[in-house]
Amino acid sequence: MVQERCNVCGKECVDSVFAFADYPLVLRPIPDELVSFAEKQDIPRTVELDYVHCTQCGHVFLRTPLEERVENALYSSFYETYPASDIEETATQAFVKAFRSCFERDGSPRRVLEIGCSDGGGLQALDGPGWELYGCDPSPRALKAQERGLNVKRDFFSPELYSGLSFDVICSRHVIEHIKNPFDFLEGQARMLTQGGKLVIETPNGEFCMSRGLLDSFHPEHVSLFTIPSLDYLLGQLGFQIEYVDDRTQNLIVCASRIADSSPEKALKSNLDYASKLAVEFSETYSSWRNELQTHVTELAESEESVAMWGAGSSGVRVLALFPEIIERAVLVDRDESKQGLRFYHLDKRVLPPVACKEQDVDAIIISSQYVDAICKDIRKLGVDSKILGITPYVRWIDG
C-alpha cells in the first residue's frame, strides 16, 4: 500500500528523494532457522523503497511502508540476532548524557518509561536513586531485560499498557522512525506525561546522512527520516518545544517539554527551504559516489575479477544490491565471528571468515566499513595481496 499523505502534516504533495525497486528487506545475516521461519511466513526477500519529501512541511518519509504482518514478524522475531556493538555503547553514552542534561535544572525524574527498550541496557544506564524504571519491547530481547530485574513488558507500545500510570519522562531510541503515524505515537505519550514531563527521542539523523549522501538511514523499516526542523514541527503540533539537541553523529537526540503556546505554522516556510536544499545535497553527493563506484564495478565485472565484500552488514549488502553485476563473483567476509556461517535472506550467500579471501585468491576486496586503514592492515596480515577498494565515505583504491 502506498502512503500518499505526509505522515507529519497530512498533505499530499511530495518530491522524490530516493527510490529503489528491489531493496533487501533484511540487511544483516541471519541463522538458517530464521530463514525458514521467514519463508514459512511468506516474508518478501526484497521490497520497494520510495522515499519522498513533503513539499508542505519538508518531512522525509517512505511512501511504501511495510505491510503490518511483515513488520510484526520482523519486530517480534528478528531482533534477537542483533549483536550489541561498540558503536551501540557509544550511542548509549550520548543518550545518557542527553537525558541527564535535561534534568540538571529541574531535579530528577521519578518514573521513567522507555519504549522499545530492547534488552534494557539503556534503561538500566539511566537509573538513579528512588527512580522507577519501566520499559516495553516486542522482541525476545525484552526477556533479557526481565532477567536484569527490570519492569519490562514484551509488547508493542500502546498507552493502554500503562493505564493509570503517569511518567516524568518517556524515552524512545530508534523507534519513532519505524512508526507509520508518529503524531499519534507522540500524542499517546503526551497524555501519559506528568505536568512538566519530558520526551527524549533518539532517531537517525536525517541531515547527517542526507548531506553526506549516505544511504544508511534509508531502510525498509524506516517510515520517517527526521531532521531537527521536521521533528521540531511534529513536536510543536503537540505543544512541545525542543530544549536539548545532540546532532553531532548519525544519531539525532532531542529532549522536549511542553510549552503553553506554540506556533508551528511559522516554521513551515523555513522547513521547506531547508528540506529542499537537503534533498538536492543528498542527490548530488549520492549520485557522485554511485557513479564513481559504478566505474570501478564495471571494470571489475568486465575483467571477470573475483571480489570479496569485507563487512557483512548493511553497507556491504546495500552495495551488492546497487551493483548486481558483481554479486555472482562476490564472497562476503566479516571478522565478527557471530556473523560467520549466517546467510542473507535475499541472497544465497553465507558470511565467511576473512581467511576466505586468501583461500579463494580473490582479485579485489571492497571494504564497506569506514575503518579502512585498520582493515587494510588485517588483510595484509593474512598474507592477502589483492587490490583494495575503499568506498566509505568516498571511493578510492587503497595503496599498501
Ligand SMILES: [Zn+2]
Ligand atoms: Zn508534511
